[in-house]
Amino acid sequence: MSLVLPPDRFLTCRHCGITFVWTGWEQTQDAQAPAHCPGSRHVLALTRRQRGTVKWFDPRKGFGFITAADGSEIYVNRRALGRLKRLRRGDVVAFRIEQGRLGPFAVEVERLPREEDDRTI
Numbered sequence: 001m002s003l004v005l006p007p008d009r010f011l012t013c014r015h016c017g018i019t020f021v022w023t024g025w026e027q028t029q030d031a032q033a034p035a036h037c038p039g040s041r042h043v044l045a046l047t048r049r050q051r052g053t054v055k056w057f058d059p060r061k062g063f064g065f066i067t068a069a070d071g072s073e074i075y076v077n078r079r080a081l082g083r084l085k086r087l088r089r090g091d092v093v094a095f096r097i098e099q100g101r102l103g104p105f106a107v108e109v110e111r112l113p114r115e116e117d118d119r120t121i
């Protein structure tokens with residue numbers, strides 16, 4: 001069985017404006033076109049804190065997933081929680097993304113107050 005890859009596509013980085021290639025192979029791996037060139041992705045992942053919502057977290061297994069603002073699902077391990085012992089489904093969190101061998105994962109996770117809590121003041 002042979003795998004036929006889609007043709008490479010050229011995209012413009014929303015961060016630095018350069019044109020970069022989204023290869024046919026990458027298109028088979030990624031659900032949606034990347035907004036940033038590989039270099040910017042690396043820099044942004046190192047610097048920008050993101051917001052997301054906990055999709056699920058299993059305290060027994062010690063890991064779960066966060067749904068990021070762009071809809072991607074980011075692995076989160078208990079080790080990334082610091083003083084937080086666990087997360088709950090629906091928690092709003094801030095975190096940074098790092099790229100691991102098996103894909104992106106969340107680090108420096110902190111729980112944010114829910115908007116409803118603010119309105120009760």
Ligand SMILES: [Zn+2]
Binds near residue numbers: 016040
């Ligand atoms: Zn860029």
